[in-house]
Amino acid sequence: GIRKISEKYDKVFETGCREIDNNKPRANATLVILARNKEIDGVVQSMKSMERHFNRWYNYPYTFLNNEEFDDNFKNTVRNYTSANVEFGYVGPDMWGFPAWADPKVAKEGIAKQGDAAVMYGGLESYHSMCRFYSGFFFNHPLLLKYEWYWRVEPEITYFCDITYDPFLEMEKNGKTYGFTIAVKELRETVPNLFRYASAYMRTNNLTSKGLWEMFVEPKPKGEKKIWEPKFPQEAMNTEPGTLPDIDLEAMEGEKYNMCHFWSNFEIARLGWFRSKEYQDFFEMMDRSGGFWMERWGDAPIHSLAAGALLGVEDIHYFRDIGYRHTTIQHCPANAPQRQLPHIPFLEKTTLDSKKRIEEDEYRSRHDEPKTNGVGCRCR
Ligand code: GDP
Numbered sequence: 001g002i003r004k005i006s007e008k009y010d011k012v013f014e015t016g017c018r019e020i021d022n023n024k025p026r027a028n029a030t031l032v033i034l035a036r037n038k039e040i041d042g043v044v045q046s047m048k049s050m051e052r053h054f055n056r057w058y059n060y061p062y063t064f065l066n067n068e069e070f071d072d073n074f075k076n077t078v079r080n081y082t083s084a085n086v087e088f089g090y091v092g093p094d095m096w097g098f099p100a101w102a103d104p105k106v107a108k109e110g111i112a113k114q115g116d117a118a119v120m121y122g123g124l125e126s127y128h129s130m131c132r133f134y135s136g137f138f139f140n141h142p143l144l145l146k147y148e149w150y151w152r153v154e155p156e157i158t159y160f161c162d163i164t165y166d167p168f169l170e171m172e173k174n175g176k177t178y179g180f181t182i183a184v185k186e187l188r189e190t191v192p193n194l195f196r197y198a199s200a201y202m203r204t205n206n207l208t209s210k211g212l213w214e215m216f217v218e219p220k221p222k223g224e225k226k227i228w229e230p231k232f233p234q235e236a237m238n239t240e241p242g243t244l245p246d247i248d249l250e251a252m253e254g255e256k257y258n259m260c261h262f263w264s265n266f267e268i269a270r271l272g273w274f275r276s277k278e279y280q281d282f283f284e285m286m287d288r289s290g291g292f293w294m295e296r297w298g299d300a301p302i303h304s305l306a307a308g309a310l311l312g313v314e315d316i317h318y319f320r321d322i323g324y325r326h327t328t329i330q331h332c333p334a335n336a337p338q339r340q341l342p343h344i345p346f347l348e349k350t351t352l353d354s355k356k357r358i359e360e361d362e363y364r365s366r367h368d369e370p371k372t373n374g375v376g377c378r379c380r
């Protein structure tokens, strides 16, 4: 069943410790940390964990990015925590803040409204900018252009286990594009219209699922009336009306976002994918809708739905062996083999018929899934 399929498509890259050969070539890769000067303590915490469990052996360079110049304290401090190369990059207004085509007054009002409605981070203009940057720009930052792979690191993360193999090289070797360790549900009110645009992208480009899209779709119960009324204020955002394709929202009947996404604060991915015309087109269309400002679209659901639209199951790697924690959510491999291997969400969707899935549901409710472990998220 599932276990066999997961062995076929998505094997753990290494089991047990590998001897690290310092003469072996490294991947063309960097660890990316977007941060503010004031986050230096959280950055140090993350670097300590990263170095202790991985990078003291592999020495991948760090790329620090910030929409303001890093101060000397930040720069000198991080240099103390790694012997790898470090670079510091400034993110300019071409990649941060309102684009030229958006009306800042409209966007600011939209953001204020989300603040009033207590949408998480919805009232923070900087957070919107950050999400848009990680959705559509980071991979083209001048400091990242020389790299083909990246590993995203955030302030205040923890790795639990030693990573004694090179995940970049393993992904390369196995033809993977995108790696995750946690999948969770998005806060619904941050993305009211995200899915209809992503779905419209599929339709307007005549794309059909390669098996991953279904991971993000909650089928509507039979007989339910159409609920997808267009109410997105893209007209207000666009100074060039008509930029958006003429979307037939009614055609979306029958599909609904299940809110599942790869939690992108951990992400190991091929930068070439983000730079591809397909991804760029996807981002451009999502961006032009105004949703990064009028709603609080996160880069996690953007990356995830782009993957759903453009990639197949075999392009994704679930790093079930990487123990990871950020804020209140964690993935602990110790819990994983027995209970979570069968719950690899996209494999489930693509390999089980609906009767079987119901049995799986019952199995889960009997076995009391741990709440903190996002991988248990029932994504389909
Ligand atoms: P959360 O993990 O979603 O709660 O959000 P964070 O506050 O951790 O932000 C996500 C990432 O973006 C982290 O790496 C932050 O350091 C970074 N970030 C968020 N806002 C800003 C900002 O205004 N400027 C910079 N330079 N980085 C930011």
Ligand code: MN
Binding pocket: 154, 155, 265, 326
């Ligand atoms: Mn964070």
